[in-house]
Amino acid sequence: MRHYNPSITERLFRIFRPKAGDQFSDEVSPNVVAVVPVTPVVNIVARGTSTATAAANPYQTPADKDFYLTGLQLVVTKDALCDNTQTQIAATINGVQIVIAEIVSQTTTAYSGQLPLVFNPPLKLDRGQNIQLFGTFAAGTMRKSVVLYGYTEEVVST
Numbered sequence: 001m002r003h004y005n006p007s008i009t010e011r012l013f014r015i016f017r018p019k020a021g022d023q024f025s026d027e028v029s030p031n032v033v034a035v036v037p038v039t040p041v042v043n044i045v046a047r048g049t050s051t052a053t054a055a056a057n058p059y060q061t062p063a064d065k066d067f068y069l070t071g072l073q074l075v076v077t078k079d080a081l082c083d084n085t086q087t088q089i090a091a092t093i094n095g096v097q098i099v100i101a102e103i104v105s106q107t108t109t110a111y112s113g114q115l116p117l118v119f120n121p122p123l124k125l126d127r128g129q130n131i132q133l134f135g136t137f138a139a140g141t142m143r144k145s146v147v148l149y150g151y152t153e154e155v156v157s158t
Contacts, residue, residue, distance in 0.1 A: 040151040042070050048133055049145040056133040059148050063128035069100075071118040071149040076103045080110040082140030089146055092129035108140070122150065 045067075048058020061067040069091065076087045089101040100123065105111040125131070135144040 040068070040153065042149055042151050044147060045150050046131070046148045047145070048148075049143065050133060050135070051141065051143050053136045053138070056144075057130040058133055058146055059131045061125050061127055061129050061131070062152055065152040065154050066127070067125050067150060067152050068122035069119055069125055069131075069148065069150040070122045071116070072101055073114060073116045073147045074101050074103055075114045075145045076105065076135065076142070077112040077144075078105065078110065078137070078142040079140050080108060082111075082137050082142045083107045084135055084137035084140075084142050087133075087135035087144045090132045090134065091123070092126040093123065095126065097132075 046059035048056050050056040072089060074087065074089055078084055085105060085107050087103045087105075088099045090097050090099050092098070101115055101117055103113055103115050105113070131148060133144060133146050135142060
């Protein structure tokens with residue numbers, strides 16, 4: 001069984017701009033599924049700053065939606081007395097916590113730097129998990145911060 005759908009023919013003509021004499025069928029098989037491309041809206045989902053030696057949790061992924069991390073910017077500033085050598089961002093992907101960004105610096109050396117990252121394709125993170133900001137030190141002072149970009153997507157089962 002076929003269905004007549006003139007809007008399909010009109011759309012095809014607008015999209016493909018056929019030459020004179022080219023024909024498109026105005027019948028659509030019942031097996032045809034309409035697909036609508038959707039561009040997600042990417043937002044700043046979190047900003048986190050810490051001057052403490054403990055891990056910080058700037059963002060927790062939603063428990064009821066898929067979360068995609070599209071980018072981040074990691075910034076580290078420390079004085080010459082700080083003994084930190086690495087600052088990391090970690091996230092859980094497929095049940096495993098993975099370091100997805102890292103800035104390495106020399107111990108007891110002043111440092112100021114940033115690491116901007118874009119993930120293309122985006123990283124799909126596990127639901128209900130913290131994105132963590134690590135940077136431990138025992139001496140001196142340090143400031144570490146991160147800006148996270150991403151979007152959520154609801155999965156609708158049919």
